[in-house]
Amino acid sequence: MLIGVPKEIKNHEYRVGLTPTSVREFVAHGHAVMVETNAGVGIGCNDEDYVAAGAAIAADAKDVFAKAEMIVKVKEPQAVERKMLREGQLLFTYLHLAPDPDQTRDLVDSGAVCVAYETVTDSHGGLPLLAPMSQVAGRMSVQAGAHSLERAHGGRGMLLGGVPGVEPAKVVVIGGGVVGENAIYMALGQAADVTVLDRNVNVLSHLTNRFGAALKTVYSTREALERHVLEADMVVGAVLVAGAEAPKLVSAEMVKAMKPGSVLVDVAIDQGGCFATSHATTHADPTYIVDDVVHYCVANMPGAVPRTSTYALNNATLPFGLALADKGYAQALLDDAHLLAGLNVIGGKVTYKAVADDLGYDY
Ligand code: NAD
Structure with missing residues (x-):
């Protein structure tokens, strides 16, 4: 042919x-x-x-x-x-x-x-030709978030992993699917303090089996979301409800109550985003700030690499x-x-x- x-x-x-x-x-x-x-x-x-x-x-x-x-x-x-x-x-x-x-x-x-x-499709019910781009976006999310945490970019001026004697940044990943798992891999690799929330216990079990005690897993409820988002230095939004717009899991009020200089990376922005304050951005101008919280919402993250x-x-x-x-x-x-x-x-x-x-x- x-x-x-x-x-x-x-x-x-x-x-x-x-x-x-x-x-x-x-x-x-x-x-x-x-x-x-x-x-x-x-x-x-x-x-x-x-x-x-x-x-x-x-x-x-x-x-x-x-x-x-x-x-x-x-x-x-x-x-x-x-x-x-x-x-x-x-x-x-x-x-x-x-x-x-x-x-x-x-x-x-x-x-x-x-x-x-x-x-x-594949035999596990997955989408094997979409997964590689989710892997790329998941890994990139932590790189982009770490960059945004730097003071010059409006962030809290923190290194993800801290240094000996100084606490690491708290990274909260919402959604532990392909994007979330890859974000966790990178964030743990940089020695951040990482928590994942998902509403599927099988997903949480899989992640515990893979990452062990280094990763905190939390069942996603309104109360848990609110508590962990307000404590976070960086939140990665990685949820997907197949065929639907992403649920707005973090309200504008929650964003307002976050620590000044904290960072939101909304990977789910291609499905509308999971933070109420998200709007799509481009690689040319990837971030903006709402209520002192840095937002990174690039809809085509793999395009950068x-x-x-x-x-x-x-x-x-x-x-x-x-x-x-x-x-x-x-x-x-x-x-x-x-x-x-x-x-x-x-x-x-x-x-x-x-x-x-x-x-x-x-x-
Ligand atoms: P996935 O299906 O593998 O994972 C999604 C996870 O979200 C699942 O584990 C599901 O249980 C969880 N979830 C759903 N609702 C939840 C809730 N209310 N609370 C907590 N967890 C919840 O999907 P994926 O491949 O990881 O993709 C995630 C998102 O990233 C999608 O919206 C996808 O389109 C997007 N994406 C964006 C880019 C980009 O460049 N911005 C690139 C690739 C993928």
């Missing part, structure tokens, strides 16, 4: 669909790969790296879309890219169609076969991409119900129920 990798064109998107390492795997499986010139510059990979891995370099996206049988990307295709898709062409990327009627209509009209990363994010994403997408290329999409989807769950559009029809329901398509 001929696999095409266009350069991402969405604003401030530096990731790329395939790393040179992944290209080499596709080539070893007998496929040809065509990469748009400079597609990998944002992750520090130039055209020579791709050629060394066995790819051909295309002069522009038009050439890639015109020739490739499967397009591998990161972000949903932009309007100009959607015009280049053709009937029967396979598209493998993040789509997030439910809130995007224009994109959905264009993909339906194109006749392309569209497999969305975010709806591929495109190299790590691209490699992490490729580790998760590669086996599915190879299956699609090796077997052809029809057989690959028939053989794997988890990959089939990723199919959102085929033959001019929406095949993902939540998208069809939300946007009024027959299912």
Whole structure:
């Protein structure tokens, strides 16, 4: 199969669909790969790296879309890219169609076969192609929060781990899923005093088994939330209620009562945020202050570390991409119900129920 990798064109998107390492795997499986010139510059990979891995370099996206049988990307295709898709062409990327009627209509009209990363499932009921970005955001949350705790950024002027003889910062993580677990890992690694709240006792058991006595686990109730948030130097908001807006677990009054210079990192901001005072920010201007509390609310945290994010994403997408290329999409989807769950559009029809329901398509 001929696999095409266009350069991402969405604003401030530096990731790329395939790393040179992944290209080499596709080539070893007998496929040809065509990469748009400079597609990998944002992750520090130039055209020579791709050629060394066995790819051909295309002069522009038009050439890639015109020739490739499967397009591998990161972000949903932009309007100009959607015009280049053709009937029967396979598209493998993040789509997030439910809130995007224009994109959905264009993909339906194109006749392309569209497999969305975010709806591929695994045998534990998880979303394996979303998890790597949650891992990145979770780990980054502590890095961003530590930076915000510095005095020059409006913080309390504390080092997360303190030093011998000086207390460490109190870090409270709300939600102990993928983001939360990775935030805990980083915060404990920096010797902070870490507490996690979750309303699922199985999640708390898992975290206790993993991190032992170093981590305090607390069942999430209104009373517990209030007590721990008011004591915290840094709070990481990492809750998710599948398919719903994030619950506002910390009210404006609670924020007002927090210690001056404490820090809120709202990772759940892409679902509306779990602090009442949160609004989405960008990497260009990531923080703002409300009632002396520093807020970090970047909706696309992995975008700041495109190299790590691209490699992490490729580790998760590669086996599915190879299956699609090796077997052809029809057989690959028939053989794997988890990959089939990723199919959102085929033959001019929406095949993902939540998208069809939300946007009024027959299912
Ligand atoms: P997850 O499903 O793995 O974990 C969510 C956890 O929240 C679960 O353990 C759940 O029990 C817990 N929870 C739900 N309601 C709660 C409550 N009231 N109190 C305490 N805990 C509660 O989800 P995840 O992958 O860790 O993602 C967390 C959030 O981070 C999501 O909103 C996701 O979209 C977001 N995210 C943001 C970025 C970014 O760049 N900002 C990147 C990746 C993920």
